[in-house]
Amino acid sequence: MSDILNVYSEIGRLKKVMLHRPGNEIENLTPDLMDRLLFDDIPYLKVAREEHDFFAKTLRENGVEVVYLEDLVAEAIEDEKVKEKFVDEFIAETSIESHRLRELVKKYLLEFKSNKAMVDKMMEGIRKEDIQTYERVHLSDMVGTLYPFVVDPMPNLYFTRDPFSTIGSGISLNHMRTVTRNRETLFSKYVFSYHPDYKNENIPFWYDRDDTTSIEGGDQLVLSKKVLAIGISERTDASSVEKIAKRIFEHNEKFETILAFDIPKKRAFMHLDTVFTMVDYDKFTIHPEIEGPLTVYSIKKAQNNEGIVIEKEQMILEEILAKYLELEKVTLIRCGGGNMVDAGREQWNDGSNTLAIAPGEVVVYSRNHVTNKLLVEHGIKLHVIPSSELSRGRGGPRCMSMPLIREEL
Numbered sequence: 001m002s003d004i005l006n007v008y009s010e011i012g013r014l015k016k017v018m019l020h021r022p023g024n025e026i027e028n029l030t031p032d033l034m035d036r037l038l039f040d041d042i043p044y045l046k047v048a049r050e051e052h053d054f055f056a057k058t059l060r061e062n063g064v065e066v067v068y069l070e071d072l073v074a075e076a077i078e079d080e081k082v083k084e085k086f087v088d089e090f091i092a093e094t095s096i097e098s099h100r101l102r103e104l105v106k107k108y109l110l111e112f113k114s115n116k117a118m119v120d121k122m123m124e125g126i127r128k129e130d131i132q133t134y135e136r137v138h139l140s141d142m143v144g145t146l147y148p149f150v151v152d153p154m155p156n157l158y159f160t161r162d163p164f165s166t167i168g169s170g171i172s173l174n175h176m177r178t179v180t181r182n183r184e185t186l187f188s189k190y191v192f193s194y195h196p197d198y199k200n201e202n203i204p205f206w207y208d209r210d211d212t213t214s215i216e217g218g219d220q221l222v223l224s225k226k227v228l229a230i231g232i233s234e235r236t237d238a239s240s241v242e243k244i245a246k247r248i249f250e251h252n253e254k255f256e257t258i259l260a261f262d263i264p265k266k267r268a269f270m271h272l273d274t275v276f277t278m279v280d281y282d283k284f285t286i287h288p289e290i291e292g293p294l295t296v297y298s299i300k301k302a303q304n305n306e307g308i309v310i311e312k313e314q315m316i317l318e319e320i321l322a323k324y325l326e327l328e329k330v331t332l333i334r335c336g337g338g339n340m341v342d343a344g345r346e347q348w349n350d351g352s353n354t355l356a357i358a359p360g361e362v363v364v365y366s367r368n369h370v371t372n373k374l375l376v377e378h379g380i381k382l383h384v385i386p387s388s389e390l391s392r393g394r395g396g397p398r399c400m401s402m403p404l405i406r407e408e409l
């Protein structure tokens, strides 16, 4: 077992997890930007942070080591050359066209007192006035007059689940559907390429941010050491699932089957984990609205070890899961109890997006009381966290966490 990265299930006791504490990027979210930056409302940062701190405390109190993305990135760029390369790449991925402004932004960033302060600023976004105050320049000839930012904020960073995922002892460094979220993956690239904990570990990358088709972490579920589930969704292309399957099989990882869940392409169901999460060995939450349209394909290594074989599964979901997880029976716990009104409301606020910290033990949002009651009735132990502001970004406890190490089952 690797003690660096080890995730062979969704439910094994969580030992180490990566989070991002919501930062000033939330204070740069404006109504005009919400659509492009994938928010439906503007969270109140002070309360979002309190809620997030409660989440982190809940995890720590249950024996989980919590590390923060922003700290790992700051530690990864200690070497001055790496730091400069990082800043150059970051700037190359902004929309700044003027050479002079690029140089100015580079100088501005490199003059921050600490790496951590610089990284926080990169995440927060750079307003025009930040640069104007720093150096008395007139920016209107360089960037659109009315647009307030030189560099856009990245408000989705607190959803650490998506830009990369730990799968087995490797990493899927994802290529995201949208420009705004793809920028986030640069931070993960530097963590796994340059952080002292990871740089000499020969970590296999199952996917790379330079791949051309998209795949996001909310669609990547590790059901067991033999089975992965990957959503084909609003954010993940079918061809990405085939690509990652080939790479994982070629590397002789333990996984034998990838179940591709083709779900409706819809904002509310952007990733598989917004409608389906594992809560115990044989229990899952599910949003009832996907059960009708859902099609599952199994992907396996070809007999001669060359390529993959894809088959459409003909059974109902409970039977498919029972077959591949080698269980007698699987129970699906329906979001909102299957009532259309409760299900719709609670799925929208991530009622089916639970984070398992041990078999039968999950973190959930307080607001989804109908689904939470049902989980308890099914014998699941709940760790309930406040959820007024965090939920405005359309993600729940699983979306806000990236496991690095889980105990093997």
Ligand SMILES: NC(=O)NCCC[C@H](N)C(=O)O
Pocket: 037, 038, 039, 156, 159, 161, 162, 181, 217, 218, 219, 270, 271, 273, 274, 393, 394, 395, 396, 398, 399
């Ligand atoms: N795994 C997840 O479902 N993550 C939630 C991501 C929410 C974010 N606002 C997004 O649209 O990407």
